Amino acid sequence: MTKKIGLLVMAYGTPYKEADIEAYYTDIRRGKKPTDAELQDLKDRYQFIGGLSPLAGTTNRQAEALRDALNDVYTNVEFKLYIGLKHIHPFIEDAVKAMYEDGIEEAVTVVLAPHYSSFSVGSYNTRAVKEADKYGIQFYHVEHYYQQPKFIQYWTERINETLAGIPKTEHDETVLVVSAHSLPKGLIEKNNDPYPKELHHTAELLRAHSNIIHVAEGWQSEGNTGTPWLGPDVQDLTRNLYHEYGYKNYIYTPVGFVCEHLEVLYDNDYECKVVCDELGVNYFRPTMPDTNPLFIGAIVDEIKNVY
Known part of the structure; x- marks a missing residue:
């Protein structure tokens, strides 16, 4: 019988539209609103690269590719994908709550960042665990995969x-x-x-x-x-x-x-x-990993070490 577990993919997040930029930047600044000049500087940077960052769409594609690769590799487990973002919806806490509502009791977590720091990957995991503790969900964390x-x-x-x-x-x-x-x-x-x-x-x-x-x-x-x-x-x-x-x-x-x-x-x-x-x-500047099978495979291999 196939066991269903969660796959919580966490990432930084990015504005989906220009109207999101101020709230997003305020969240990065822990609730402190940016000045008009600071906000305009960020908007100008986005304009320079085409209006907005492609990160949102890429994060979704990477998460879906990872889920599909895992479900190809694991024969007795079905991974259900949840995406949790640090600075914009769906927030990490929203994703964990959705797991609970779906009856998920176990989940693997991975951050789309290859190296571990207590201030990056560690902070994502802390937020996820704090929310999961409310619901009794058990997590298995990927802490890094740069060495894969x-x-x-x-x-x-x-x-x-x-x-x-x-x-x-x-x-x-x-x-x-x-x-x-x-x-x-x-x-x-x-x-x-x-x-x-x-x-x-x-x-x-x-x-x-x-x-x-x-x-x-x-x-x-x-x-x-x-x-x-x-x-x-x-x-x-x-x-x-x-x-x-x-x-x-x-x-x-x-x-x-x-x-x-x-x-x-x-x-x-x-x-x-x-x-x-x-x-x-x-x-x-060579192309970035995106959904390249080697990159996705590296995360899959690390997940095999934790689950």
């Missing part, structure tokens, strides 16, 4: 494809910039959070498996809190690498993200490219 061979294979293939388009004579003048979303430095250090070590491990795995010679690690998309965040920022890193080593080709792999959205389309494809253009060097 299929995840590394995905990025290795993209790096090697990009390198194939660069003359071999310039490979020693090419650098891979591996990055993830920055987080407040003080909080990371205070809690001995594994997040920076996991990004470093990712960079080392990509160095070992791909044809790249030079690898650098950076951080991006830091918040404006007035306190130090993890660095170096990828823009500063690009300038430093150019002045110190004279690299001609920069391959940006924002491995802390899993699809194209504002942080990739603006912070990488615009802001980093502006720096590359300023320095007279070449900008490359």
Whole structure:
């Protein structure tokens, strides 16, 4: 007999329409409304990438692909999909309540972020568990999947494809910039959070498996809190690498993200490219995982470890 369990896929969320932007930004700021200038700045960024982020649709496609892959692999379990978002509806709590209403007693949770931090993946899980405790739902958490061979294979293939388009004579003048979303430095250090070590491990795995010679690690998309965040920022890193080593080709792999959205389309494809253009060097950014079978397979393989 097939057992039905929940699959709670959690993600950051993004506005569905322009009218959602202020409430979304207010939620990110923990209830503090943005100033008119701050709100306009965010709207301008969305306009630059085409009006709104494609994240909402991609999150749905990724979650559905994961559910389908799991139901192909597991013969005695049927996974029922629920999507819970951090900063916009359907919120994480809404998804957990829907599970209860459907009679779900067990569920696997996964966040669409490859690396673990208590401030990212950990915070999603905490919210989900707090709500699940009201209903007696048991969760099995995926905490990270960056180290899964299929995840590394995905990025290795993209790096090697990009390198194939660069003359071999310039490979020693090419650098891979591996990055993830920055987080407040003080909080990371205070809690001995594994997040920076996991990004470093990712960079080392990509160095070992791909044809790249030079690898650098950076951080991006830091918040404006007035306190130090993890660095170096990828823009500063690009300038430093150019002045110190004279690299001609920069391959940006924002491995802390899993699809194209504002942080990739603006912070990488615009802001980093502006720096590359300023320095007279070449900008490359391979395609993001999205619903690639290797990426989905990496999460499936990690779920096998927890359920």
